[in-house]
Amino acid sequence: MADAKTPGPASEAGEIRSYTMNFGPQHPAAHGVLRLVLEMEGETVIRIDPHIGLLHRATEKLAESKPFNHSIGYMDRLDYVSMMCNEHAYVRAIEQLMGITPPDRALWIRTMFDEITRILNHLMWIGSNALDLGAMAVFLYAFREREELMDTYEAVSGARMHATYYRPGGVYRDLPGRMPKYKESPWHKGKDLARLNEWREGSLLDYIEAFAKDFPRRVDEYEELLTENRIWKQRTVDIGIVSPEQAFAYGMSGPMLRASGIEWDLRKKQPYAKYAAVDFDIPVGTRGDCYDRYLVRVAEMRQSARIIGQCVDWLRKNPGPVMVRNYKVAPPAREDMKESMEALIHWFKLFSEGYSVPAGETYAAVEAPKGEFGCYLVADGANKPFRVHLRAPSFVHLASINEITRGHMLPDVVAMVGTYDLVFGEVDR
Numbered sequence: 187m188a189d190a191k192t193p194g195p196a197s198e199a200g201e202i203r204s205y206t207m208n209f210g211p212q213h214p215a216a217h218g219v220l221r222l223v224l225e226m227e228g229e230t231v232i233r234i235d236p237h238i239g240l241l242h243r244a245t246e247k248l249a250e251s252k253p254f255n256h257s258i259g260y261m262d263r264l265d266y267v268s269m270m271c272n273e274h275a276y277v278r279a280i281e282q283l284m285g286i287t288p289p290d291r292a293l294w295i296r297t298m299f300d301e302i303t304r305i306l307n308h309l310m311w312i313g314s315n316a317l318d319l320g321a322m323a324v325f326l327y328a329f330r331e332r333e334e335l336m337d338t339y340e341a342v343s344g345a346r347m348h349a350t351y352y353r354p355g356g357v358y359r360d361l362p363g364r365m366p367k368y369k370e371s372p373w374h375k376g377k378d379l380a381r382l383n384e385w386r387e388g389s390l391l392d393y394i395e396a397f398a399k400d401f402p403r404r405v406d407e408y409e410e411l412l413t414e415n416r417i418w419k420q421r422t423v424d425i426g427i428v429s430p431e432q433a434f435a436y437g438m439s440g441p442m443l444r445a446s447g448i449e450w451d452l453r454k455k456q457p458y459a460k461y462a463a464v465d466f467d468i469p470v471g472t473r474g475d476c477y478d479r480y481l482v483r484v485a486e487m488r489q490s491a492r493i494i495g496q497c498v499d500w501l502r503k504n505p506g507p508v509m510v511r512n513y514k515v516a517p518p519a520r521e522d523m524k525e526s527m528e529a530l531i532h533w534f535k536l537f538s539e540g541y542s543v544p545a546g547e548t549y550a551a552v553e554a555p556k557g558e559f560g561c562y563l564v565a566d567g568a569n570k571p572f573r574v575h576l577r578a579p580s581f582v583h584l585a586s587i588n589e590i591t592r593g594h595m596l597p598d599v600v601a602m603v604g605t606y607d608l609v610f611g612e613v614d615r
Contacts, residue, residue, distance in 0.1 A: 204232065209599060211240055219610045220603065222587070229595045234588045238581075241610045249574040253540025254280055255354070255515075257574070262348035264576065264612040267310045269339075270296075270303045271554040272612075273352040275576075278458065278550035279563040280354040283543050286515065290460075291506040292356035297459040298394070298497035299342075299351070300552070301490040305401070306335050307555030307607075308483045308490075312408060315480075315604035319421045324411050331404055334397055341365060341390050355516055356509035361501070365393045391498050398494040405487055412480070422476035426590050426602040429474060436586040439579055440557025441482045442606070446474035452553035464496045476605040483607075486555075514541050540569045556580055556607050578612035 209222040219240040225233040245264060249257040261272040274296060281288070288296075313328030336346045341362055343349035351358050365386040368374050374382055385396040412418045428438070433446040443450055451468045453461040469485030471478030509516045517536050518529040543565040551560035557579030564573035583606050591602050 219614070220584075220608065222599065222603075224596070224599070226596065231591055231594055231596065231599060234591055234599070236584055236587055238584065238610070238614050241614045243611055243615055245611075245615045246574050246576060250571055253538075253569045254543055254571060255537070255540045257571075258353065259348055259350040262350060264578065264615055265307075265554065265556065265559070265580065265609045266347065266611050267307045267609055268303050268555045268559070269347060269349055270299045270351060271552055272559060273350070274300060274459075275550050275552045275554075275559050275561040276563075276574075277352045277354050278552070279548050279561040280543060282548040282550055283546050283563065283565050284354065284515070285544075286355050286510055286512060288356040288510060289507045291360075291501065291504060292508045293459045294497050294500050294504075295357050295361065295508060296352060297461060297464065298494055298501070299338075300459065301493045301497070302335055302338055302394070304490045304555045305487050306332055308487050309335075311483060311555075311604075311607045312412075312480075315601075315607075316412060316418075318600050318604045319418070321412065321415075321418065324408055327404070327407055327411075331401065337366075338390065338394060338397075341393075353509070353515075355512060356507070360508045361390045363389045365390050391501060394494060395498045398491045398498065401491045402488055405484060405491075409484060413484075419477060421597075421601055422480060422605075424473070425476045425594065425598050426605060427473060427475045428586070428590055432586065432589065433474070437582050438557065438586070439582070440553070440555070441479050441486065442557060442579075442583050444469060445471035445478040445482045447472055452551060452558060456551070458552065460497070460500075463500075464493050466493050476601050479605045542567060542569050543571075551577070554579065556609070557583070559612075576612070576615055578615060580606070580608045580610070581613045581615075584608060584613060 204225065204227050207224045207226055209224050211219050211221045219238075221237040221240065223235040223237065224231055225235075243263065245260050249260060258273055258276060261276045262269040264272050280286075309328040309332045313325035316324035339349050339351075340346045343351040343358060365388065367386045368379060368382045370379055385393045428442065428446050430446045430448055433443045433448060438446075439450065447470060449468050449470050452458070453466075454468060466489045469482045469489065471482050513532065515536075517523075518526070518532050522529040523533045524530075545565055545567040547562070547564045549560055549562045551558050558577065559579060560577035562573070562575040562577070563571055566572040587602060587606070591599055594602070
């Protein structure tokens with residue numbers, strides 16, 4: 187694990203020797219695939235060299251060998267905690283090149299599910315980061331709510347994680363009118379079963395509305411455990427301070443940027459979907475330390491619940507199509523496909539060969555939970571992209587770890603790796 191190096195200036199008297207230590211990739215706080223080579227003097231970090239090449243998914247190159255609509259599912263697997271937000275950037279890039287505008291209802295559904303995804307991401311972050319720093323209970327609380335939200339993914343797409351729900355021109359299908367219920371089992375029966383099914387008596391919208399109304403109370407529970415906890419504050423206050431100048435220099439975005447006091451959010455500054463039509467605030471920090479980044483993410487979860495409530499209200503009052511009537515990109519209804527040979531051929535051709543996208547280039551970005559997730563797309567008129575390049579916030583933020591963590595103690599590296607909210611599918615893509 188560690189090997190001695192040439193003694194540094196502080197160790198000529200034989201007291202302390204500079205040494206190199208591997209942190210990860212097996213270490214839980216390194217999230218499985220991050221290897222940090224630490225140069226240490228005692229417990230103090232002198233230099234960090236992050237090694238990222240242990241999860242090469244080749245997503246960008248694979249996307250160039252497949253029809254446009256075959257790569258939507260690959261986007262889910264980049265940041266596999268922010269699935270639909272990744273899809274959103276890729277699908278928006280295709281729509282921009284094709285000149286397609288989805289129906290209003292589809293845009294409201296996308297806005298709602300982007301915020302559901304933001305809560306899912308931040309719940310994973312708060313649970314795993316607290317676990318990294320020694321707090322077990324928050325992890326269990328956060329995953330209780332994640333399970334409830336994963337049911338909404340499953341209800342609209344059939345998959346609990348990799349949904350492939352957004353499509354060029356809209357979304358895969360409208361929101362279901364009935365929410366699946368738990369069935370009686372040896373583990374769930376009687377009053378417990380009735381409690382689990384309380385929100386599931388109506389439609390998916392009823393379920394999401396009940397969750398959004400109840401969720402602020404759950405966030406209060408997380409804050410009660412952490413916000414004024416003196417051990418939590420000792421591990422996070424004044425640790426890993428990122429100045430506004432450093433945040434700009436490294437191209438940071440999302441909570442990493444806003445915690446440093448910079449009010450930048452694509453949902454406000456460059457609105458997409460229906461963000462211009464909903465009311466919400468941008469949480470901003472002051473010091474730019476790990477504690478501020480925690481506070482910003484907690485506040486964002488509250489704002490997401492607020493946005494979801496507004497989306498539910500609009501979607502209740504405004505039924506309508508969720509896919510454009512452009513049959514170059516929209517598949518026929520499944521009922522038609524089972525009765526009409528022409529519809530069956532159309533379905534088969536659309537999902538095997540896809541569609542040709544006019545030649546050109548574009549960049550589409552969304553405010554993903556971790557920051558700005560962007561898709562640079564080049565088309566040459568064929569049914570496959572000429573070039574796909576993805577701008578992943580985790581990759582950008584990781585570049586700063588040496589400068590931000592230098593001079594801190596070894597346990598503070600764990601806090602910094604956690605506060606970056608890294609997911610390596612989008613780092614080594």
